[in-house]
Each structure stands twice: as C-alpha cells, then as structure tokens.
Amino acid sequence: ASINLDTICAAAPTDDGIITIISEGYKKAIVVDTAKVEQVPTCQGSVSLVAGIVKAAKEFGFKVGGFNAYASTKVIRAAGVSSSASFEMMVCAVLDHFFNAGKIDYADYARMGQYAENVYWEKASGLMDQMACAVGGTILLDFSEGVKVEKVDFAFDRLGCDLIIVNTGKGHSDLSAEYSSIPGEMRAVAKELGAENLCESTEEALLAKLPEIRKKLGNDRALLRALHYYEECRRVDEAVEALRAGETEKML
Template sequence: MSTAAEVSATFQQHFGYAAPLLVRAPGRVNLIGEHTDYNQGFVLPAAIDKEIYFAIGLTQGTDIRLVSHDLHDSCTIATGQVHRTETQWANYLLGVVAQLQKRGVEVPGFDCVFGGNVPVGAGMSSSAAVECGLAFALNELLSLSLDKMTLAHAAQKAEHEYAGVMCGLMDQFASLFGRPGSVVRLDCRSLDFEYYPFNTEACRLVLCNSGVKHSLADSEYNKRRQECERGVEILRRHYPKVQSLRDATMTQLETHRDELGPLTFRRCSYVVQENQRVITACQHLEQQDLAAFGQQMYASHAGLRDDYEVSCEELDVLVEAARTVPGVYGSRMMGGGFGGCTINLVSPDQVENFIRQVGAVYQQRFGRDLETYQTSIVGGVSEVASNG
C-alpha cells in the first residue's frame, strides 16, 4: 500500500531525476447494476478514495521503463515493439500505449513508477485505475487533448486486448468521471450519464472483503457474456428490435422460456431485472429513501447468487450477516463475482458495531479475520500536487 510521495521517491531513486508528473487514479464501487454494462444497460458507480498513484516522465530514448512499486518488479520494452508480455501487471499499461499508437499517436520513451492502496482482487477495479491513470498522464504529457470518454474507451480496449478480459466500460468510466459526493448513473448504450447526490453523512459505504481472490480472465466472466449474447440471438429471431438485453422484457423472456432453456433464461432475466433495479434505485436516491434503495441492493444480490450464479459462499454469508445488524440499509456482492467484496450501506453510528458483528460471524464460519474498508466518494483521475 503506497502513497503518492512514496511513488514519487521511488521514481527519483530508480531513474535519477524528479518526476515531472504525478497522477492519482481512483478505484470504484458500484452501488447497483452488476454485469449490466456489457449488456448495454445501466450502472451506478462512484470513484472512491482507494487510489493508484503514478510518477511519469518523458525521456529522450525509445524505451518504456515501468516499475511496480508494490510488487518490486520492473519491465522494459521498446516503444516500437509494444506487445503483450509474460509480466501480467505490465500488460495493463502496455495495452494503453498500444491503443494510443493505434490512434496514430507517436508515444516517445517514458519512465513510470506506479503503486497505491486499491486492494487487488477485491472488486474495486484496480486494473481500470492503472489503465486510466496512465492514459490520463500520457494525454497530459503529450498534449493530446483527448476527452475523458475517449480515454475511457482506450483504457477499456487495453483491458480487452492486453489483459484478455472483455469488460464493459463502467470501471474506466467511473475512474475518470467520478465526482465527490455523487454517484453517477451511466447508460452503457448511449453513454449519457447523470449524477445523483449521495450523502455519506447519512450513510457510510463499508466494504467487506471475502478474502476470496478472483481472476476474471480465468473465471466465468467471459462465459456469462456469451450466455447473454446467446439469449439476444434467440430473442432477435422473434423481436428484431432486440439488439441487446437492454431491449428485452420479462414478458418476452417468459414467452420463449423453453427455447432459451433454463440456464440462458436465468442469465437473461437477471440482467433485465437488474436494469430496472438501477432505475428504481435512482428514484429512491432522489427521494433520499435509503431503506428502499437498500432493498434493491438485496434483490440485486439474490439475482447474482441464484440467476447469474457469480456469487460464492463467503459473499452470501456476509450479505446474510449484514441483514441482521441494526442500521444496515442494504448489502450485496460487488464486482465480477466469485470473490471480492460486499458493499454495505450503513448508518454512521452503527459502522463499528456492523464491523464487529459481521466480523464475528465471518470468523466463526470461516476461521479467518474479516478485512473491511470504509470508503468515501471522491473525484475522478487528476494530477497530484508534487509535494503530495
């Protein structure tokens, strides 16, 4: 877990000159709307104060020299030979360079040290923060004048092509477009977005880490995507206007339940219902009805567990334990699934009690301590003052 100052100091030790640019890129939480982004649906993320820091300087040479502060590892590659490497962490960064090169940008040699405090594998999108931080930094250093949405797309494609994860746009969008004290609803089809105030004085975001590590590239993530596409293919035969599950209705799914088969039906019905939950949840936020908002979160978890089947025993235990604690508005698994964190909306005066009670249940059930994080909502990727 490193700070901006430590990353900057490592840069100077490693490369022997002061870093010209310091950047912070936040991880994200998603309050509701899981696995909807690649189905052109709605999501409701926020950038949080778990961040990746970068120290970056352009050089006169033709080498890209990357250093992972947290992993004590480095990787060097020529700008003219950017490709996927055996060094997995470096691929997230090299993928961004490759995307800029595809756009005709001549990327010169540069030095980069990065590190931070986004827990890896906990569903807070450390990979998107890494991609977006570098994309933002190179945009600044090379005066490219690319807008934030363009940077988000470049970072997303980097993950597709260099990390092998066919992610939607939400993680990169949230890291770049975050706004303090607000969550943002993104329409993943039109890319229209709208901010909703989220009062963290009335309600705290507490993440509980199941301790189960998930590797999305190796997991069922890409398979779920294919299952949804299969459902769309079947529905389109009957309803030509259904271009994605965003267009489908529960009535249509029920009508063709037999043709879809039980598995595809469950996957598709989860996505259709989750999209509606995001819309309903935003109405509850506007009415400042946290209890009603929390009920949508519980329903989201049930769908992820039973219909989309991306939960695991540890996540289910955490959500059930949260239900029994006073002052908890809602709880659900967050992220791709198969591990990572639950996100919990907790009344400020009950946070300590929540952590104690849920931790005790987890310890008793699995024999290990529960790691928790209290997070606040912050702004998106930005430059850091060099004394930071």
C-alpha cells in the first residue's frame, strides 16, 4: 500500500533535449542530455537514475525529450520508504505526458525505474516499490508472470487506524550490497528446487528438500529468506481475502 507522502513537480518541455531538474532543498541541478545518456556514469545519484530512465524509455520504444522541472518531495530520503522509486515515477510521468500522450502503462513506468536502478545504480531492485508509487492506494501485485496489478478497495481509516512512518534518522544508502544479496540468495534456493524463481516451486517442495539444500548451500540465511517468501505470499492472499469479505479483524 502507498501513502499520501509524494514527489511532485512543475515542468515544461524544451526543444533542446536537455532534462534539467531542480529539487527543493538541493543546490545542484540534475542535468541530463537525452542524446548522451550512455555517457552518464553509473552510481552518481539522481543524475544516473534520470539517465537510466531515459535509456530504458528509448529501449522500450517510447519517445523522450528535454524538459525543465522544479521538484518537491515529502518522502524521507534514503530511509527505505521508496524515495528513489517515487522520484523515478515522477520522471516517468513527465516523459509520458509530454512526449507519449499519456499512453505508457504503469507497468512500464516500473520497468523503466527498475532498469535505472539495476543498470545505472547497480542495485538489484525489483518492481514493487515502483508499482506502488505509480498506481497509488492499496494494490495486489503478482510478478509470477510479468506484472499483474489489481486495485483493492481498502483504507486504514476503516480499521480506525493510522499508518505511521517514523523517521529514525538512519539511512540505508550504504546497504546496497546487502539488499542486492536478497534475490541472489532466494534464486540460489529456487535453483535447488529446479526453478529460476521461488514462485515456480512450492513451500512443500522446499520443506521436503530442506536438509539437502541446507547442506549443499551452507547458507541458513538463504533458506530463511525462502521460507519467509512463502509465508509472506500466504499472508498477502489471506489479507486480501479478509478485505474482500469485510473481515477487518482478521486483517489486523
């Protein structure tokens, strides 16, 4: 589920192919020449993300162009609450509405953001944060076959609850390697189950081969992550079922 903290901008197209973004609270502008994104170095903050999104848009067959924008965000930076995904979806929205008549699917927004993080940030990000930011509200996502998204009619105020984010003052910008290890370890377990991803196998198959896989991989964390994956998938299915049935107490 996404929340009401967002990243917005005022923007205008230009005819020089240059993207210039000034972000509130930051002195240095983000400047990217859409004709030279291959020359932008990786892992250089937001400029690399913008270049990656432009490169992805081109590879996906979408039109790109220059624009000037002034951006403002209420999303806490580098705190694990999808500030980068929120920024990426803003850039995608500008490219979409200025140069593609608003016809780009949200799934492609997410794929462009993912490409930017995978290639230009060298971070093994998925699609969930990007889809949540692009679509908004409460959604059900299924990545087992492409990207499937379904709106779920739910808001926390119906439960008499508020969803609160606490800014602890700690960041995660130096944990990219740890983050990127998650899909790698889960795929290592999936490989032992004869699959590429865990969604192509079952928890029962994992439990049946648990001692064997543990001995071969020698990585208890990978196994715990795989078990956690199946548990969380089950929890999501149960939560959606409860919401559709109006069983709010079960949801809690």
